[in-house]
Amino acid sequence: MLYYLFSIFLMLTTYLVLKRIKTRHKQIMGTWFSYMWWGGDPDVVNPVSGLTRREIHAVQKSWAPVNANSFATGSELLRRLFNTYPDTKEYFKMVRKLPEEEYSQNPQFKAHVINLMTSLNLAVNNLNQPEIVAAMMTKLGESHRRRQIKEKNFHELKEVIVKLFIDVLRLDDATLSAWGKTVEFWYKHIFVTLNSPEETR
Ligand code: HEM
The missing domain is CATH 1.20.5 (Single alpha-helices involved in coiled-coils or other helix-helix interfaces)
Structure with missing residues (x-):
């Protein structure tokens, strides 16, 4: 037993x-x-960017359809910026007197759309190497400081980008929050040189 x-x-x-x-x-x-x-661990926060691998993936995934339609999205973005904040148009000498219907034919408008979208694309694609993105943003801050562009204009652009993304991409809350952190990271480095009185080179 x-x-x-x-x-x-x-x-x-x-x-x-x-x-x-x-x-x-x-x-x-x-x-x-x-x-x-x-x-690596998808939820560890990178100390330079403030982003996790999971958040970077969400940003890159949601960016793919925007980038596939880069010129159209970029044009819509600038159009919305000029309409919502007409002061921003003043920085674009060749565009400021033009009616909206003529933007798409204007080389300066087209050039800034391409410049803006290419620069954003590089900043999104390289988020896993945040030191490189930080260096790109520092340069961008310098070039925009020389054009007298203000921190306020960047915040206006951010507001328009977020609104466009909500309207067009219908992002979920986690992706929107990841985008918020991404732009915050970019702007932190842009503003260092944008607001500095001296060339930082
Ligand atoms: C994250 C936001 C932005 C990005 C990525 C960006 C990107 C660029 C790039 C790559 C260029 C050309 C190269 C250079 O000069 O650096 C440029 C030029 C320019 N940007 Fe921006 N930009 C941004 C925000 C703004 C804002 C907020 C304004 C003003 C409202 C602005 C106005 C201009 C002007 C006036 C030029 C010169 C255009 C020309 O001469 O044809 N940008 N931008």
Whole structure:
């Protein structure tokens, strides 16, 4: 009888230990797979950008359709900026006297659309190398300071970008929040040189 009870106890213990090992193995494989997939812990915040790998992925994924239609989206963005904040148009000498219908034919308007979208595309694609993006943004701050563009104008542009993204892309809250942090990261570095009285080169 004692032997019989002992055998049952042994079988039960073996079963529980094996079950525990299987669950742990599954967890380890899941974590390992997640690490391989993300190239590291997806939820660790990068100290330079303030973004996690998961947030960068959300931003890059939502940017893909914008970039596929880059010129149209960029034109719409600038058009909305000029309509919502007419003062911003004043910086574009060749455009400021033009009616809206003629923007799309104007080389300066087209050039800034292409410049803006190319620069944003580089800044999105390189988010996994935040030191490089920070250096790009510092340069951008310098070039825009020379044009007398103000921090306020950048905030106006940000507001228009977020509104356009909500209207066109219908982003979920997590992606919108990731975008908010991304623009915050870019602007932090733009503003260092935009607001500096001296060339930082
Ligand atoms: C994140 C936001 C922005 C990005 C990525 C961006 C990007 C660029 C780039 C790449 C250029 C050409 C190269 C250079 O001069 O640096 C440029 C030129 C210019 N940008 Fe921006 N820009 C931004 C915001 C603004 C804002 C807020 C304004 C003013 C409302 C502005 C006005 C101009 C003007 C007037 C030029 C010169 C256009 C020309 O001479 O044809 N930009 N921008």
